[in-house]
Amino acid sequence: MDFEFxxxxxxxxxxxxxxxxxxxxxxIVLGTIVGVxxxxxxxxxxxxxxxxxxxxxxxxxxxxxxxxxxxxxxxxAYVLIGMHPNSSSLPSxxxxxxxxxxxxxxxxxxxxxxxxxxxxxxxxxGQMEAARSxxxxxxxxxxxxxxxxxxxxILPAIGNEFVAVIKGSSMAYVLGIAExxxxxxxxQGATYKGLEPLLISALFYLVLTFSLGRLxxxxxxxxxxxxxx
Amino acid sequence: MIRINGLHKYFGDNHVLRGITNHIQKGEVVVVIGPSGxxxxxxxxxxxxxxxxxxxxxxxEGQNITDPNVDINKIRTKLGMVFQQFNLFPxxxxxxxxxxxxxxxxxxxxxxxxxxxxxxxxxxxxAEKENAxxxxxxxxxxxxxxxxxxxxxxxxxxxxxxxxxxxxxxxVGEVLGVMKQLAVEGMTMVIVSHEMGFAREVGDRILxxxxxxxxxxxxxxxxxxxxxxxxxxxxxxxxx
Numbered sequence: 001m002d003f004e005f006x007x008x009x010x011x012x013x014x015x016x017x018x019x020x021x022x023x024x025x026x027x028i029v030l031g032t033i034v035g036v037x038x039x040x041x042x043x044x045x046x047x048x049x050x051x052x053x054x055x056x057x058x059x060x061x062x063x064x065x066x067x068x069x070x071x072x073x074x075x076x077a078y079v080l081i082g083m084h085p086n087s088s089s090l091p092s093x094x095x096x097x098x099x100x101x102x103x104x105x106x107x108x109x110x111x112x113x114x115x116x117x118x119x120x121x122x123x124x125x126g127q128m129e130a131a132r133s134x135x136x137x138x139x140x141x142x143x144x145x146x147x148x149x150x151x152x153x154i155l156p157a158i159g160n161e162f163v164a165v166i167k168g169s170s171m172a173y174v175l176g177i178a179e180x181x182x183x184x185x186x187x188q189g190a191t192y193k194g195l196e197p198l199l200i201s202a203l204f205y206l207v208l209t210f211s212l213g214r215l216x217x218x219x220x221x222x223x224x225x226x227x228x229x
Numbered sequence: 230m231i232r233i234n235g236l237h238k239y240f241g242d243n244h245v246l247r248g249i250t251n252h253i254q255k256g257e258v259v260v261v262i263g264p265s266g267x268x269x270x271x272x273x274x275x276x277x278x279x280x281x282x283x284x285x286x287x288x289x290e291g292q293n294i295t296d297p298n299v300d301i302n303k304i305r306t307k308l309g310m311v312f313q314q315f316n317l318f319p320x321x322x323x324x325x326x327x328x329x330x331x332x333x334x335x336x337x338x339x340x341x342x343x344x345x346x347x348x349x350x351x352x353x354x355x356a357e358k359e360n361a362x363x364x365x366x367x368x369x370x371x372x373x374x375x376x377x378x379x380x381x382x383x384x385x386x387x388x389x390x391x392x393x394x395x396x397x398x399x400x401v402g403e404v405l406g407v408m409k410q411l412a413v414e415g416m417t418m419v420i421v422s423h424e425m426g427f428a429r430e431v432g433d434r435i436l437x438x439x440x441x442x443x444x445x446x447x448x449x450x451x452x453x454x455x456x457x458x459x460x461x462x463x464x465x466x467x468x469x
Contacts, residue, residue, distance in 0.1 A: 129279055133277055134378070140334070
């Protein structure tokens with residue numbers, strides 16, 4: 001193996017990392033926001049007779065997102081966004097970036113909705129009862145009593161989802177976004193080396209996911225520590 | 230103070246309360262006893278609508294609280310509840326546990342709520358634990374804080390759901406002591422309990438429940454010494 005080329009192409013890899021992180025960070029933030037909405041839909045009490053319309057929307061969305069490949073979702077998002085009349089005024093790589101982020105964050109949101117549900121359910125039932133018995137509304141009890149406790153379970157799990165999103169962001173390469181995986185392909189072409197550019201990208205992915213994993217572990221330990229004053 | 234008329238509760242097919250009618254007077258201390266599964270806790274939880282009765286009505290100070298149009302949250306501020314498992318908020322300090330609802334629900338100014346919290350902590354003998362977190366306290370201490378937390382809303386009635394059942398034996402006394410003090414001060418109290426000695430000493434009236442009904446009721450002397458009903462006699466022979 002020959003890594004002599006690496007120095008020359010390092011700036012390309014770094015800008016690849018930047019795009020990978022950009023896609024991942026925006027996707028996890030949007031995914032969390034949408035995930036909370038999906039959770040609220042999924043547990044909605046709104047009923048028309050015996051039908052819960054918001055729950056049905058959530059069910060269809062979750063099953064579709066989980067039951068189809070992310071790669072396909074990215075391609076669909078690209079076509080759909082391209083159909084929007086305003087998209088022609090955007091550079092095409094911007095449309096590709098928006099499509100990737102949209103697909104990855106929507107896909108992630110269904111997993112985050114499940115994380116939020118599990119986190120909230122982990123808070124003992126008696127907490128809600130105690131809060132309600134003190135005259136709090138359901139909303140106030142959620143905000144003051146349930147969520148501050150649930151967040152301790154939710155944050156570390158969202159951290160793990162973040163790792164999955166970083167890896168999943170590699171699929172944006174099908175739209176020609178110069179993130180870490182695409183960069184490896186470009187360097188392959190420029191250097192006529194098959195394996196080495198891929199290994200460099202893999203190493204960078206590992207650095208990202210491994211350090212994020214450590215960070216989550218540290219945050220988890222800190223939150224546990226605050227439980228036993 | 231509280232009139233309960235023909236109260237029924239089903240959990241699915243399970244008929245837990247089978248027509249309960251009773252009248253709890255102002256200042257009265259009512260102790261509900263009976264075998265487990267007799268519906269005592271469900272009866273108590275219906276009184277502040279933690280369980281919604283299937284049928285029947287509960288009239289609190291002239292207002293029918295089972296009417297779907299009443300503001301449940303407002304009703305609940307008049308009924309303090311103490312749970313078997315304490316249910317203190319673990320992410321808040323002792324004083325925050327006591328202050329959160331007066332500030333958030335009753336919109337009482339913070340300094341006033343704080344003063345009130347401190348005087349309640351004094352009353353339950355835990356003034357020095359103001360800034361401790363619940364996890365650092367013993368069960369008995371946690372339950373005394375839970376009583377203070379309920380009292381901070383200045384309720385008209387206090388409901389106790391087996392307040393000493395989750396405690397180590399040596400901690401039962403300190404909690405019963407606080408409850409006794411409340412009773413002496415004239416608080417209206419409904420207590421589900423297995424503490425027969427306490428029921429006899431502090432209770433004005435004992436309700437014996439079995440299979441979702443009030444089988445027998447009366448002043449402690451009468452109910453404990455001359456139970457009329459065979460099921461009451463059978464139960465008391467097992468627990469006394």
